[in-house]
Amino acid sequence: MLTNKKIVLAVTGGIAAYKAIALTSKLTQQGADVRVILTGGALQFVTPLSFQAISRHDVYTDTFDEKNPREIQHIQLADWADLFVVAPATANIIGKYANGIADDLLSTTLLATEAPVFIAPAMNVHMYHHEAVQTNMNALKERGSHFIEPNEGYLACGYVGKGRLAEPEEIVAVLNDSFSLTKQLSDKKVLISAGPTREQIDPVRFFTNHSSGKMGFSLAEAAAELGAEVTLVAGPVQLATPRGVKRIDVITAEQMYQAMLSNYDNQDLVIMSAAVADYRPVKTFEQKLKKQAGTLQIEFERTTDILLELGQQKKQQYLVGFAAETTDVEYYGKEKLTKKQLDAIVINDVSQEGVGFQGDTNEVLVMTKAGKEKKLALASKKVIAEQLIRQFIDDIGVE
Template sequence: MLKDKKIVLGVSGGIAAYKAAALTSKLVQAGAFVKVIMTESARNFVAPTTFQALSRQPVYTDTFDEQDATQIQHIDVADWADLFLIAPATANTIGKLAGGLADDMLSTTLLATEAPVYIAPAMNVHMYSHPAVMNNMQQLDEWGFRFIEPGEGYLACGYVGKGRLEEPESIVKVLEDEYRKTEWLKGRRVLITAGPTQEKIDPVRYFTNPSTGKMGFALARQAVRSGADVTLITGPVSLHTPKGAKRIDVVSAQEMYEEVLKHYPAADLVIKSAAVADYRPKETFEHKMKKSPGGYAVQMERTHDILQELGTRKEHQYLIGFAAETNDPERYGREKLEKKNLDAIVINNVAEEGAGFGTDTNASLFIQKSGREKIYPMMTKDQLAEEILKEASQEMTGRERT
């Protein structure tokens, strides 16, 4: 999977830099072309000539050491890359990238590249768990950077714990697996809805729900990584747009209904994870309502059932719905699958701790109309998104072959 791929390997200054030499060798053996960028600190651990000998490519150490006067070095290297890998990635390098800093060849090239970036952290166990480092990694993850988790074991500092650079063979396998994923939905058009809707009463009041959009954004992020052309229609959320996805912002259920129907005919895979309001105020006010003695009743009316409408209009689309339930979730989920003519449904018990709205994790039962069922235990929403897309891809491919 890595044959003829152009990989830029960024080596930052940690003791694990010695493993980057073996990693370079493994990547070259896999058929990749590898160019190495070293930070000043990395050169205290391994000499540039080591990487030059292993890669048979130039090694870059200084932004201002232009090796070819006809090109701007960091831009040329950034454009050359099919894939960018930082291994080892120190806390300092991760912090620079999260902060948008560019004060050396590695950080400058990282800001200029459009290639997917993989980060393999390596540091002391306490550094790895420091809130600042965790926040930086979370920020980068939301922006679409991909992490290769460090292993647990004996560290050079003497501690035992998480923070050891993953082994070169494992990193190569992760990259190969990632390239396989890019084939899952290659050429497919994927439509995803996310977040809540807000149903206005007056200019300062509205009805809504606790959805944060995290599941839908995870699905969009993973769909892009799977090679899809992704359109993400989202209610009001405070999340960064997944890199590579086309984002459309809406507020009300009516706006989401209109945008979804506009993009539905061209879609191949549709995943409706948004928590759309079932009701809206029948009467709204142009100006803020003033307090008055006594109670106040709001008369509500039904909004469009978007999923029901999509099931009715379905032609070639593979349609996945979500069911967020608090009691007897499987029964209600199965009823929804049949009633709304879905191809699959993701059933969440939002009363379960760690699942549902606002969390970074989820646990689900995934049921397909074909009869395939899978129970997904508690995992991150990105991991669940990956599993859902893999299942959908396999089912869509199988359907096309019959």
């Protein structure tokens, strides 16, 4: 699976740095093209010549030692990589990366890359379990970094516990699995809606809701990471487009309906996670409404029920809806599943703290047409998205 893959291997300063020599060998034996970065700390334990002899490439050690005057070294490496591996990763580099510190070649390259990042920690057991280190690792996990857990055993410092760098064979297996997973959706098309819609009242006011779009964008990112061809129809949100995702920006419910419908026919998986306005003003005022005595009445009319329309036109698509509820969540979710002819419904109780709109976490209940129910406990929206996509893969029957 690693044949012809371009891998940046970063080695930081710890006694486990010697294992990175064997890791370089294992990766090249798998057919990977490996470029190695050694930090100043790593140079105290291993030498560039060992890595150069195995990788057959220059070894990178200094931000200002530009190998090619026509390129900016850390940007070139960041763009070149298909995978970025830090092994061993010290508490120091984990802290830098988590907090956006860029003061050497490795940290600047890490912040510049858009490739998947795999981090293999190695350190004293007490350091590994320290609250600051765990906080930094959790922050990186939420941003999408992948951690290769250390093993338990005798450590160089004399302690016995968790902190031993994973063996080179284990790291290679994880990297192979990452490319195997990517192929799970490589021939599939996925259509996702995200965010709110806005229905204009006058030039300065509109009717909308609290949706941030974070859940839908996380779903799009998770599907793209598994190799899908992803189209994301996004309401008005301030979020970066996930890598490899085609984005269509819309504002109103009608625009979202047209965008979803025009991209619907050839999709394999369709996820309607957007919070679409159910109503819009019958009349839109061309000039700003001025304050007046007494109450103001604005007449509203129904917008198109996008999910209902998609359900009625469904052919081969696996159609998923979202239900944000505040009372009787299971009842209303199940009703929506049946009424709109869905294959699955993702229900969240947005009255609960940390669940639903605006926040970075979510907790959901998934119900399927086949009668399966699964609750996903409170976690970051990225983690929930990954769990949902994997469940839908199982339901669709992708191997």
